[in-house]
Amino acid sequence: MIGGLGKLSRYLLAGAGIIGLMASGAPEAKAQNMQEIQAQINAMQDTIKALQKQVQDAKSQAAAANTAAANASGSDLDLKVKWKGAPELSSGDGKFKIKVRGRLETDYNNVNQDTPITGFPDVSATELRRARLGVEGILFFDWKYVLEVDFANDSVSMKDAYLQYQGFKISDEPLLFRIGNFKTPNTFEDETSDRFVDTMERAAFINAWDIERQIGFMTAYYAPHVNLAAGIFGQRFASTTNAPLFTGFNGDEDTTFAARVGWAPINREVNSVTQVLHVGGSYRLREAGDDQPYFQYGPRAKGADLNLANAPINTGRIGEEDTFWGLEAAGLWGPFSLQGEYARLNVDLPGGSLIRSNNSVGTPSALNPFIGVPNPEYTGWYIEGSWFFGGHKTYKNEGVWDRPVVNNPMFHGSGGWGALQIVGKYDVLDMGDSENLVPAGFQGGTNLNFVGACAITPLFPGVNAVPADASANPGKVAECGDMKTWVVGVNWWMTPYMRLMFNYAESDLSGYPTTPAGSGTNLIEAKNGFDGATVRGFGMRAQVDW
Numbered sequence: 260m261i262g263g264l265g266k267l268s269r270y271l272l273a274g275a276g277i278i279g280l281m282a283s284g285a286p287e288a289k290a291q292n293m294q295e296i297q298a299q300i301n302a303m304q305d306t307i308k309a310l311q312k313q314v315q316d317a318k319s320q321a322a323a324a325n326t327a328a329a330n331a332s333g334s335d336l337d338l339k340v341k342w343k344g345a346p347e348l349s350s351g352d353g354k355f356k357i358k359v360r361g362r363l364e365t366d367y368n369n370v371n372q373d374t375p376i377t378g379f380p381d382v383s384a385t386e387l388r389r390a391r392l393g394v395e396g397i398l399f400f401d402w403k404y405v406l407e408v409d410f411a412n413d414s415v416s417m418k419d420a421y422l423q424y425q426g427f428k429i430s431d432e433p434l435l436f437r438i439g440n441f442k443t444p445n446t447f448e449d450e451t452s453d454r455f456v457d458t459m460e461r462a463a464f465i466n467a468w469d470i471e472r473q474i475g476f477m478t479a480y481y482a483p484h485v486n487l488a489a490g491i492f493g494q495r496f497a498s499t500t501n502a503p504l505f506t507g508f509n510g511d512e513d514t515t516f517a518a519r520v521g522w523a524p525i526n527r528e529v530n531s532v533t534q535v536l537h538v539g540g541s542y543r544l545r546e547a548g549d550d551q552p553y554f555q556y557g558p559r560a561k562g563a564d565l566n567l568a569n570a571p572i573n574t575g576r577i578g579e580e581d582t583f584w585g586l587e588a589a590g591l592w593g594p595f596s597l598q599g600e601y602a603r604l605n606v607d608l609p610g611g612s613l614i615r616s617n618n619s620v621g622t623p624s625a626l627n628p629f630i631g632v633p634n635p636e637y638t639g640w641y642i643e644g645s646w647f648f649g650g651h652k653t654y655k656n657e658g659v660w661d662r663p664v665v666n667n668p669m670f671h672g673s674g675g676w677g678a679l680q681i682v683g684k685y686d687v688l689d690m691g692d693s694e695n696l697v698p699a700g701f702q703g704g705t706n707l708n709f710v711g712a713c714a715i716t717p718l719f720p721g722v723n724a725v726p727a728d729a730s731a732n733p734g735k736v737a738e739c740g741d742m743k744t745w746v747v748g749v750n751w752w753m754t755p756y757m758r759l760m761f762n763y764a765e766s767d768l769s770g771y772p773t774t775p776a777g778s779g780t781n782l783i784e785a786k787n788g789f790d791g792a793t794v795r796g797f798g799m800r801a802q803v804d805w
Contacts (some may be wrong), residue, residue: 364802368386368567373794382796388566404423436478445585459762484522486658533654541587542582553578558573574739580607640686643684645683649677650666668754745764759802
């Protein structure tokens with residue numbers, strides 16, 4: 260533009276010169292037209308000046324624009340906005356990022372708990388299963404942060420709260436270093452977010468054995484065909500003060516080592532069909548701190564796999580140390596998915612002649628009721644299949660299910676109906692052994708109580724110390740019963756961020772130990788449990804996340 264204006268100026272000056280020569284060659288016209296020619300020359304000079312001013316203004320504007328662009332490229336104040344279920348704000352260079360996250364899950368449970376056998380009342384109730392709000396984002400390119408709090412049912416609990424460095428890369432994938440409060444790397448279904456688990460609750464063994472979030476440090480590497488993670492964790496210190504829970508002990512929290520490995524030899528899309536094959540395994544070793552309660556097994560595993568039902572399996576606090584290992588497999592072929600896991604838990608009962616007790620004075624004085632009792636071995640497994648109509652699951656490099664694809668979401672004006680998912684699951688928790696009977700003539704019966712219909716020892720917290728005769732012959736009090744549950748469900752995904760869930764489930768209870776009844780020579784073996792009971796339940800959930 261600027262060069263063109265220069266040429267135009269030269270043409271106008273040349274034209275003015277030619278007019279001047281013509282005027283000098285015609286004296287008779289010169290006198291008559293001199294004033295008119297002079298006026299034209301003046302007008303041309305004014306035009307040239309105006310054009311020159313425009314050229315200068317254009318140069319100034321271009322220089323200002325270049326300066327602004329240069330300043331903007333190095334600024335952290337420019338803003339980009341994306342929509343990922345909720346607004347995601349980031350700087351133009353990607354140096355900083357923040358996104359609000361959360362989820363809301365509202366449940367209804369109707370449970371028949373076979374009251375004549377179990378003694379548990381029937382249930383017809385609602386709850387906010389989860390009501391979470393938090394933020395996640397990026398700091399200085401390579402640092403990720405997550406903070407999420409659950410406000411469900413008028414209580415506040417911290418969920419994910421961690422800082423993660425992801426600046427090191429191996430074959431274009433980051434090597435992660437994470438510190439904070441998050442899930443231990445164990446099991447396929449627990450690592451999968453509850454937003455994408457196909458049934459309303461996870462497998463019973465995951466809940467019974469307390470596979471959950473802990474505070475710790477973990478390193479992980481996730482790639483399309485392999486995922487590796489390992490970390491060391493503590494547990495929230497149980498004391499509300501700096502004083503030890505038990506006289507004679509220092510504050511010593513639980514410690515946990517956990518690791519998981521997964522391999523996805525097939526992870527691809529062929530002719531618009533998603534294909535995945537995943538296999539893997541995980542391991543966890545926990546040790547109870549000297550100043551902490553022993554581990555308890557069962558209270559989070561509910562009848563019919565519904566959260567508002569009672570827990571028919573509850574060992575009480577019996578574990579000083581435990582070792583978990585599990586195997587997992589999952590497959591996806593378009594709309595069809597299949598997954599299953601097998602897990603085992605070996606529990607080490609407290610050793611020594613005495614155990615710590617909150618009622619002790621000076622040093623622990625409670626007799627150990629587990630002398631001579633074999634360490635229990637618990638197992639759990641499940642198998643699950645589902646079929647999507649109008650969508651399909653997706654697989655994430657972390658070795659988990661991710662947000663599904665919904666072909667016709669119910670957006671405003673779209674006319675879509677969403678997608679339907681049919682689910683079937685068989686879930687087994689085996690924590691009993693029908694052959695492990697408390698022997699006739701057992702004289703330590705006063706040390707048993709019946710929480711959840713399991714024979715347990717009255718250990719910390721909140722109960723009395725073990726009586727003096729507990730060491731006589733405690734029997735196999737660590738056995739607790741079996742629960743076999745089948746679930747059928749329908750999930751209606753209105754959009755990838757919203758679904759309605761409908762589950763019907765039945766749990767059969769068996770395998771509880773027996774204990775002596777009567778006195779003197781009239782001792783008989785009596786059932787100590789819910790053998791033969793069936794817990795039936797129906798559940799619904801409305802879910803949205805962002």
